[in-house]
Amino acid sequence: GNDIPNGSRHGLSDESEEWTRRKSRVVPHHARPLIPAVLNLLNSGLRWASLLYVDASVAEMMISGLELSLGAVAARAFRCRRIAPSRWVGVAMVAIGVMIVERANRGRHRGTDDDDDDDDEATDDRGDDAVRPHGGSASDATIGVVLIFLQSTLSVLQDIGEEIFMQAADFPATKMLGMEGSYGFCVGLVAYATIGRSDLWRGIEDVDSTLSTVRDNASVRRWVVGLPFLFLVTGIFNIKATEATSAMTRNVWKNMRTLLVWVVSLGIFYLGRDSDYGEAWHTPESAYILFGFTVMSE
Numbered sequence: 001g002n003d004i005p006n007g008s009r010h011g012l013s014d015e016s017e018e019w020t021r022r023k024s025r026v027v028p029h030h031a032r033p034l035i036p037a038v039l040n041l042l043n044s045g046l047r048w049a050s051l052l053y054v055d056a057s058v059a060e061m062m063i064s065g066l067e068l069s070l071g072a073v074a075a076r077a078f079r080c081r082r083i084a085p086s087r088w089v090g091v092a093m094v095a096i097g098v099m100i101v102e103r104a105n106r107g108r109h110r111g112t113d114d115d116d117d118d119d120d121e122a123t124d125d126r127g128d129d130a131v132r133p134h135g136g137s138a139s140d141a142t143i144g145v146v147l148i149f150l151q152s153t154l155s156v157l158q159d160i161g162e163e164i165f166m167q168a169a170d171f172p173a174t175k176m177l178g179m180e181g182s183y184g185f186c187v188g189l190v191a192y193a194t195i196g197r198s199d200l201w202r203g204i205e206d207v208d209s210t211l212s213t214v215r216d217n218a219s220v221r222r223w224v225v226g227l228p229f230l231f232l233v234t235g236i237f238n239i240k241a242t243e244a245t246s247a248m249t250r251n252v253w254k255n256m257r258t259l260l261v262w263v264v265s266l267g268i269f270y271l272g273r274d275s276d277y278g279e280a281w282h283t284p285e286s287a288y289i290l291f292g293f294t295v296m297s298e
Contacts, residue, residue: 016080024164032165033176037183039158041191046151053144055279057262058105058289062145064254065098065296066152067159074160075246097296104288106141159242159250166243173243177235258293 027035050059072091075081162180165171192207214220241250262279269278 020079020164027165029171030179032171033179034183036158036161036165036176037180038187039154039161040180041184041188043151043154043158046147046154050144050147050151053140054105054148055265057258057265057279058101059144059148060258060261061101061289061293061296062098062148063152063155064258065094065101066149067156067254068296069095069098070152070156071159074156078160078164081246094296097292097294100292100295101289102145104285104292106138107288108282108285162239162242163246166239173239174236177239181232181235 024032047059047063054062069091072083072087076083162176166173166176214224238250241253265279266281267278269275269280272278
């Protein structure tokens with residue numbers, strides 16, 4: 001018929017599907033979206049935190065590469081999916097590309113450390129103070145990489161959980177998305193209202209100050225309202241892609257998002273009027289990062 005097939009069966013045997021279906025039924029029906037919802041909440045927080053230390057383009061490259069590599073491992077471990085040797089070779093190439101990107105990014109941060117030690121003020125092509133990578137030091141780059149690795153691990157677990165519940169347990173995609181969002185909102189709201197106001201969290205964010213900014217700034221209110229709708233549209237496409245194919249296949253296509261983020265970031269920096277936004281091109285480190293991304297995309 002015209003129905004979208006219930007996921008890719010590539011590499012799956014009847015035995016592996018039956019094993020996955022039996023394990024998924026252990027979780028109560030309405031509790032199934034709770035697992036990916038909590039994983040999504042955690043990996044989203046780690047993703048936003050990593051952007052404090054690593055440029056968005058570098059973070060996207062490492063995230064997409066790690067999710068693709070870890071996704072193959074998760075598909076083998078949790079779905080018992082047989083993966084062809086040629087695909088494992090591709091996973092190895094992606095891992096090499098991730099390492100190249102990480103090394104180039106670390107070298108860029110280390111160069112910033114050297115500049116600070118020499119107390120030498122450099123200028124960019126536009127005559128402004130040299131724009132440093134996010135974090136500004138090699139130790140901050142390490143923190144960013146750790147956050148990205150943890151985020152990617154949780155994201156892969158979320159993807160494989162959604163795949164299992166939608167395909168093996170026949171959970172409707174839109175219902176999964178709606179319940180997952182509702183669970184995530186409730187858990188996040190409780191955490192923000194309780195932990196967010198504790199002394200432990202106050203060093204990271206002042207909740208009262210954040211709420212005051214939202215009340216007093218109309219543009220921030222528009223952003224707060226509009227961003228969830230953007231997430232909704234993106235989530236619908238993501239969840240439908242996972243339902244129709246697999247979590248591993250979906251992660252392959254995420255590489256296109258990485259390239260778009262980098263192009264937009266460069267455009268914002270060089271075409272905009274404020275060097276605090278966007279991302280500069282750093283020679284030769286950015287060229288090495290581009291090479292690493294090319295290796296990942298082969």
